[in-house]
Amino acid sequence: MRISEFAQLNKVTAKMLRHYDEVGLLKPSKIDPFTGYRCYDPEQAHYLNWIIILKNLGFSLHEIKEALIAPTETSKIINQLIRKRIEITSALNEQIQKKIAIDRLILILEKEGFNMDKQVHLLKIEQTSVHEIKKNIPNMEMFLETAASITELCAENDDIAVFRFDISHFKQVNDDFGFDVGDRVIVACFQIIESNIKAFLSQAAIGRAHGDEFVVFAKAGKEEIQKTAQAIIDDMINFDFSSIGCNKNMGCYIGGLVANSKNVTNIRSIIEDSIEVINHARKIGTNAIAIESYSI
Incomplete structure (x- = not known):
């Protein structure tokens, strides 16, 4: 099937498929010698699905190519997944702490806004409250x-x-x-x-x-x-x-x-x-x- 049909069937863009072809990640099954159209076999959707899964998990295109080009040691893939999980957890931890700081800032602003007749001047908020937020970031x-x-x-x-x-x-x-x-x-x-x-x-x-x-x-x-x-x-x-x-x-x-x-x-x-x-x-x-x- 043509690239546009294969792309539509697998909910990706033709531009993405062309890029995967250029970097050697997913080659078309054949290229029409007269029109230059790329054609794909339906079975290649399975390969494409793994590309999408690994890409969404944070793997680079180089890592994906290494994982799919040939059989890979189970421990190597597991270690890569553990590494990705650690990276996500580390980033999530920082985001959680920022959320806590935002929640506390909202409470302070609601309180100060009430005291200042629904207006607030950040520089006039009590310094101990500001310090409390800063030390928790x-x-x-x-x-x-x-x-x-x-x-x-x-x-x-x-x-x-x-x-x-x-x-x-x-x-x-x-x-x-x-x-x-x-x-x-x-x-x-x-x-x-x-x-x-x-x-x-x-x-x-x-x-x-x-x-x-x-x-x-x-x-x-x-x-x-x-x-x-x-x-x-x-x-x-x-x-x-x-x-x-x-x-x-x-x-x-x-x-x-x-x-x-x-x-x-x-x-x-x-x-x-x-x-x-x-x-x-x-x-x-x-x-x-x-x-x-x-x-x-």
Whole structure:
């Protein structure tokens, strides 16, 4: 069938098919020598479907071509899919935190607008409210800069590590006790992490991944990270959360990766890959630790 018919049947454009032909991804079954029209067999729709699926999942055309041109190791495709899932989760986490900031800003503006007779002057809003919004917006670039400076100071045989801390069942805290108590719980958890980082790790940076999750980048080996993680969990267990209005015991999950500094060429990648490891800790249960070696 002609390119226009094949395109219409598969709900794509002829322009897209021509591009796939030019890059060698999907060649027509034949080209009319007189008219130059591209023709496709109906069976090629199956190949096209896989192109569309993988493209929508974020695969590059080069990656798609590699995956479809010949049989591929199952583990390779699974690892690629895990990588895409990590990228999506990382981006989603930042968007969730921005949504939280927007929700709080709306509440402040509604309150201030009422007080100012349905008008508002942003520069006249109470500074503590503005600061509250600012501190909850993730500043990942600053965290990455600090992490990079730690890596630059590492010797060739030094290990670096990334681990994530996530509060278990945190949504229930907001639902049962309100956002103010939820904020106090987050601050308490941050202070627990910070105090143990100072106690066990000489060079480390703490970042806010999103609402109830923190990420730590450090010059440290597996044993040091395991020890730090266990100390954080012990302090979580012993902390009196009822003193800050949360009448329930709080737990967490910690998941991290350890690598030789010379093998880490992309700091953002190892930070994003740690998302998968904290998922392993969540599957184990509350107050679980999962620390794994990083493989590129």
